[in-house]
Amino acid sequence: MIDEAWIETIAAQTGSxxxxxxxxxxxxxxxxxxxxxxxxxALQGILAAANERRCPVYPVGGGTSxxxxxxxxxxxxxxxxxxxxxxxxxxxxxxxxTVRAGNTVSEVQETLARERQRLPIDVPNADTATIGGAxxxxxxxPRRFGFGTFRDYVIGIGVVTADGKLARAGGRVVKNxxxxxxxxxxxxxxxxxxxxxxxxxxxxxxxxxxxxxxVGCSRFEDVEAVxxxxxxxxxxxxxxxxxxxSAWQELDSVDLDRDWSIAVVFEGFEEAVAWxxxxxxxxxxxxxxxxxxxxxxxxxxxxxxxxxxxxxxxxPTPVLAKxxxxxxxxxGLLEELSRLRGTWLLSAHANNGIAWLAPAAERSDxxxxxxxxxxxxxxxxxxxxxxxxxxxxxxxxxxxxxGVERGDTWLMRRLKQRFDPHxxxxxxxxxxxxxxxxxxxxxxxxxxxxxxxxxSTP
Amino acid sequence: xxxxxxxxxDLLRQRVRDIVGPDGVIDSPVDLVVYExxxxxxxxxxxxxxxxxxxxxxxxxxxxxxNELDVPFMPRGAGTSLAGGTVPVxxxxxxxxxxxxxxxxxxxxxxxxVVEPGxxxxxxxxxxxxxxxxxxxxxxxxxxxxxGGNVATNSGGPHTLKxxxxxxxxxxxxxxxPDGTAITTGGKTEDNPGYDLTGLLVxxxxxxxxxxxxxxxxxxxxxxxxxxxxxxxxIEDATNTISDIIGAGIVPAAxxxxxxxxxxxxxxxxxxxxxxxxxxxxxxxVDGLEVGLDREVDRILELCRKNRAREVRRxxxxxxxxxxxxxxxxxFGAIGRLASSYCTQDGVVPRTALPHMLRFISEVSxxxxxxxxxxxxxxxxxxxxxxxxxxxxxxxxQRVLKASREILEExxxxxxxxxxxxxxxxxxxxxxxxxxxxxxxAVMVAVHDLFNPDSRLSPGKMLPIGVRCLEPTxxxxxxxx
Numbered sequence: 057m058i059d060e061a062w063i064e065t066i067a068a069q070t071g072s073x074x075x076x077x078x079x080x081x082x083x084x085x086x087x088x089x090x091x092x093x094x095x096x097x098a099l100q101g102i103l104a105a106a107n108e109r110r111c112p113v114y115p116v117g118g119g120t121s122x123x124x125x126x127x128x129x130x131x132x133x134x135x136x137x138x139x140x141x142x143x144x145x146x147x148x149x150x151x152x153x154t155v156r157a158g159n160t161v162s163e164v165q166e167t168l169a170r171e172r173q174r175l176p177i178d179v180p181n182a183d184t185a186t187i188g189g190a191x192x193x194x195x196x197x198p199r200r201f202g203f204g205t206f207r208d209y210v211i212g213i214g215v216v217t218a219d220g221k222l223a224r225a226g227g228r229v230v231k232n233x234x235x236x237x238x239x240x241x242x243x244x245x246x247x248x249x250x251x252x253x254x255x256x257x258x259x260x261x262x263x264x265x266x267x268x269x270x271v272g273c274s275r276f277e278d279v280e281a282v283x284x285x286x287x288x289x290x291x292x293x294x295x296x297x298x299x300x301x302s303a304w305q306e307l308d309s310v311d312l313d314r315d316w317s318i319a320v321v322f323e324g325f326e327e328a329v330a331w332x333x334x335x336x337x338x339x340x341x342x343x344x345x346x347x348x349x350x351x352x353x354x355x356x357x358x359x360x361x362x363x364x365x366x367x368x369x370x371x372p373t374p375v376l377a378k379x380x381x382x383x384x385x386x387x388g389l390l391e392e393l394s395r396l397r398g399t400w401l402l403s404a405h406a407n408n409g410i411a412w413l414a415p416a417a418e419r420s421d422x423x424x425x426x427x428x429x430x431x432x433x434x435x436x437x438x439x440x441x442x443x444x445x446x447x448x449x450x451x452x453x454x455x456x457x458x459g460v461e462r463g464d465t466w467l468m469r470r471l472k473q474r475f476d477p478h479x480x481x482x483x484x485x486x487x488x489x490x491x492x493x494x495x496x497x498x499x500x501x502x503x504x505x506x507x508x509x510x511x512s513t514p
Numbered sequence: 515x516x517x518x519x520x521x522x523x524d525l526l527r528q529r530v531r532d533i534v535g536p537d538g539v540i541d542s543p544v545d546l547v548v549y550e551x552x553x554x555x556x557x558x559x560x561x562x563x564x565x566x567x568x569x570x571x572x573x574x575x576x577x578x579x580x581n582e583l584d585v586p587f588m589p590r591g592a593g594t595s596l597a598g599g600t601v602p603v604x605x606x607x608x609x610x611x612x613x614x615x616x617x618x619x620x621x622x623x624x625x626x627x628v629v630e631p632g633x634x635x636x637x638x639x640x641x642x643x644x645x646x647x648x649x650x651x652x653x654x655x656x657x658x659x660x661x662g663g664n665v666a667t668n669s670g671g672p673h674t675l676k677x678x679x680x681x682x683x684x685x686x687x688x689x690x691x692p693d694g695t696a697i698t699t700g701g702k703t704e705d706n707p708g709y710d711l712t713g714l715l716v717x718x719x720x721x722x723x724x725x726x727x728x729x730x731x732x733x734x735x736x737x738x739x740x741x742x743x744x745x746x747x748x749i750e751d752a753t754n755t756i757s758d759i760i761g762a763g764i765v766p767a768a769x770x771x772x773x774x775x776x777x778x779x780x781x782x783x784x785x786x787x788x789x790x791x792x793x794x795x796x797x798x799x800v801d802g803l804e805v806g807l808d809r810e811v812d813r814i815l816e817l818c819r820k821n822r823a824r825e826v827r828r829x830x831x832x833x834x835x836x837x838x839x840x841x842x843x844x845x846f847g848a849i850g851r852l853a854s855s856y857c858t859q860d861g862v863v864p865r866t867a868l869p870h871m872l873r874f875i876s877e878v879s880x881x882x883x884x885x886x887x888x889x890x891x892x893x894x895x896x897x898x899x900x901x902x903x904x905x906x907x908x909x910x911x912q913r914v915l916k917a918s919r920e921i922l923e924e925x926x927x928x929x930x931x932x933x934x935x936x937x938x939x940x941x942x943x944x945x946x947x948x949x950x951x952x953x954x955x956a957v958m959v960a961v962h963d964l965f966n967p968d969s970r971l972s973p974g975k976m977l978p979i980g981v982r983c984l985e986p987t988x989x990x991x992x993x994x995x
Contacts, residue, residue, distance in 0.1 A: 147864060147866060148761075149757065149760065149761035149865070149866045150760070150864045150865050150866050150895075151760060151763075151865075152864070172763060173763065194705075196705075204678075204682065205705075207681075207682075207710065207713060208678060208682050217953075217957065221953040221956070221957075222951075222953060223951070223953045223954045223956070223957045224950070224951070224954050225950075225954065225957070225958070227862075227929070227930070227931050227949075228864065228929045228930075229862040229863065229864055229894075229895055229929070229930045229931055229934075230862075230865075230894055230895065231670055231674070231679065231862050231891070231894040231895070231896045231931075231934040231935060232862055232930075232931040232933070232934060233667060233668045233679075233717050233931075233933050233934065233935055233936070233937055233938075234931050234932055234933050234938060234942075234945075234946070234949050234950075235938070235946065235949070235950060235954070235955075235958050235976070235977075236714060236717070236718055236722075236958045236961055236962075237668065237681065237713055237714065237716065237717045237718075238714070238957065238958070238961070239713075240681065240710045240712075240713025240714055240716075241709055241710060241711075241713065241714050241961075243710060243713075244709070244710055245709055249709070250957075260765070261763030261764075261765065262763075284623060287622070287623065287625070287734070288646065290737065290803075291803075292734070292802070292803065324802075324803075324806065325805070325806035325809060325810070326806075327805050327806050327809070328802070328803045328805045328806035331803070331805040331806075332803070332805075378705075380703045380704055380705045380706060381703055382621075382624045382702055382703055383623065383624050383625070384621075384623040384624050407625075408704050409624070409703050409704060410704060410705055438703070439701055439702045439703050440701070440703040440706070441703075441706055441707055443707050458707045458708065459706075459707040462698070462706065462707070462708070463697050463698040463699075464697045464698060464699045464708070464711050465708060467691075467697060467711065468708045468709045468711065470964060471709060471711075471961075471964060472709075474960055474961070474963075474964045475957075475960070487707065487708045487709075493707075
């Protein structure tokens with residue numbers, strides 16, 4: 057058991073508030089107390105002490121991504137970054153912003169919106185999710201097709217290392233190759249290498265207009281015609297989101313009498329958006345011989361549509377699968393899904409080759425695991441992988457959340473060990489845990505024999 | 515002078531030949547001269563041997579051999595680095611990738627290409643011509659520089675303002691670690707699970723691993739371009755225009771500045787028709803859909819006029835656009851007309867600080883009596899002051915040195931960086947402790963030591979490890995080890 061008295065002392069010494077962990081996180085994080093340091097120095101003190109004591113630290117952000125990975129086994133303290141917030145610097149005319157990690161994503165976007173700028177990354181539950189947590193979990197949404205992911209926007213980062221040191225990488229200018237680009241390493245590291253305390257982003261101007269075309273298809277060939285066509289289109293969509301019928305029904309509650317919906321979004325100059333909508337409607341007719349039905353979603357409904365699409369990943373479900381695969385195999389995925397017994401809701405960033413799947417109805421764990429395993433094999437055969445969000449589900453079923461082992465998994469484990477020798481940061485939750493990654497069939501060269509012992513979790 | 519004992523070199527030569535064949539080795543002192551430096555000529559060190567592997571396995575064998583014989587080794591692309599990135603400061607084996615130069619796969623539907631590191635940057639775009647796709651990062655040396663080198667330095671280029679630098683276009687890598695283990699990172703798909711090792715390796719200047727295969731993202735061609743040439747009677751007006759364009763939320767595809775000395779050199783070399791009496795010109799390119807593009811152009815014209823542009827010309831057709839970009843991208847080649855030696859700096863400042871920075875450079879130039887020409891990626895705030903001098907004159911050399919240092923220190927003071935795209939190489943190692951705290955550097959050293967514990971791969975590069983931080987005695991020269 058975690059020593060509550062020790063936490064109290066550490067909190068008192070660093071002037072940190074203590075808050076109870078909300079009951080809904082109980083199955084996700086083995087911590088009952090959240091410590092809220094008021095500043096970076098306090099955080100440094102907490103980590104140094106925890107590292108000394110080998111006490112696990114579970115950064116929680118806004119709690120919106122806690123269900124990723126394994127739940128963690130060893131009791132420790134939950135770390136909230138909400139006390140480390142505020143804008144450090146916003147030189148709007150440089151189109152960069154430096155913020156502390158504990159701001160919510162909404163707070164950051166609102167600040168940017170006042171200067172008609174934005175981070176074009178869709179983060180669901182933006183009112184709750186912290187910007188540091190969103191970067192740590194590498195959250196992305198439908199707009200990634202047009203604008204990329206956090207990887208493309210984080211230009212500078214400040215972290216506190218496991219032993220309590222403040223370390224930075226990158227900088228505040230949009231172009232900078234001095235030193236290793238550790239921004240990339242921390243983005244998507246789920247707080248397992250260091251705790252992000254400050255971020256500098258490059259930002260975009262707000263588009264003048266957002267409009268969408270909704271395309272309905274009932275044949276596989278039409279789906280592929282629209283997806284492949286949009287890569288040759290005269291237009292430049294920023295979103296191409298493919299939903300199957302069940303997922304669309306959840307979103308809209310209107311049965312559109314079509315098996316697949318493709319939401320195509322255009323953003324930019326007003327006249328360019330209008331032209332693209334018209335052109336795309338024409339193109340869709342041509343690509344599908346008039347079979348696909350298409351309708352226009354005007355602003356401001358188009359922007360709300362993107363938001364609804366983005367919130368798919370936050371729907372309550374025991375398990376949410378994320379597949380990555382070669383985009384040309386999207387129809388292959390639809391076929392694979394049709395071979396499964398159960399129904400899955402599908403929402404895919406189709407031309408990025410990223411698909412989100414959630415079981416449509418309550419089903420037994422065993423059935424879900426079987427089908428996930430089948431989908432995972434499929435994803436691996438499509439040069440990708442399958443990861444799941446569902447810490448309790450994974451703990452219960454033994455299903456490995458972080459996909460099938462890859463050629464560099466062993467190196468990731470060593471990297472984790474180097475950054476966090478005592479394994480205090482999100483212990484046992486990320487790829488470092490032996491059960492977090494499914495061993496692969498032996499077809500690639502093994503990790504060198506002599507080093508294997510060094511990679512086991514501490 | 516070679517750094518490795520001669521009997522060891524003999525053994526190395528023999529064993530390298532066994533791996534890559536007799537025609538895959540360069541060992542004669544005359545031929546090795548080519549490999550003693552790169553585009554940064556102030557620092558030279560001849561390697562003991564250069565090997566030309568043809569595949570990942572041969573690279574692996576070479577690395578295992580270097581480990582066995584305890585010989586330093588490093589990769590080399592086309593040697594276009596401007597920061598001494600390919601100087602084998604400790605001698606040893608240079609692994610040159612000019613024979614691993616195949617484009618292995620192009621997949622338009624999945625928007626990637628798989629290439630070997632020796633593929634020249636421009637080859638990918640040339641190969642894609644007619645498909646509606648191109649490879650976006652376009653360093654000025656793109657007709658010569660290789661993808662492997664681009665990955666090592668995270669290269670930029672004029673159009674990275676809108677499209678991003680190399681790392682934004684690399685999906686996956688095959689690489690050989692300094693102990694000879696081959697790894698793959700990322701892949702042909704996005705979001706592979708775990709840490710972004712691809713992102714870490716890009717820009718690591720060959721100090722973590724040697725890349726042997728690169729999966730790059732390919733980008734759709736824009737439908738239309740408008741390429742403008744803004745002519746200004748003062749540098750101040752030109753830099754204010756840059757600042758205003760970015761500040762107005764316009765993201766041009768490219769936004770470049772050349773000042774009078776460069777204009778003159780470039781005009782003499784390429785006869786584009788630049789006005790020789792202008793103090794500065796801006797090359798401004800916007801691209802995208804035809805619809806709406808002219809409105810963007812109008813906004814830019816308005817900002818140019820507001821800042822007293824003397825005139826703004828438009829490229830009439832593709833040929834004129836190509837000629838303009840050729841002049842810009844080969845500007846460095848024309849500098850030989852200005853002075854016998856030059857030292858190109860690569861600082862970055864916040865874009866709003868450009869007017870100040872250019873004034874500062876001009877003061878430095880006067881104060882140290884060093885002519886400085888400017889041609890740079892203005893839209894990114896990435897300056898390239900070119901300090902002109904005569905290498906034979908020690909007094910000039912010392913003044914260039916001081917001037918360089920003051921310029922880069924001002925970049926740091928303004929919250930910028932000492933390199934936007936050329937890399938730290940050997941040239942700027944001494945600036946690392948000025949840019950980063952000991953804690954920052956400790957994390958980088960920890961990463962370095964995990965991959966490259968013996969520093970046998972690319973020793974003396976990027977990180978101030980085992981190098982006493984002495985002030986250089988020659989422009990950009992690495993501190994003596």
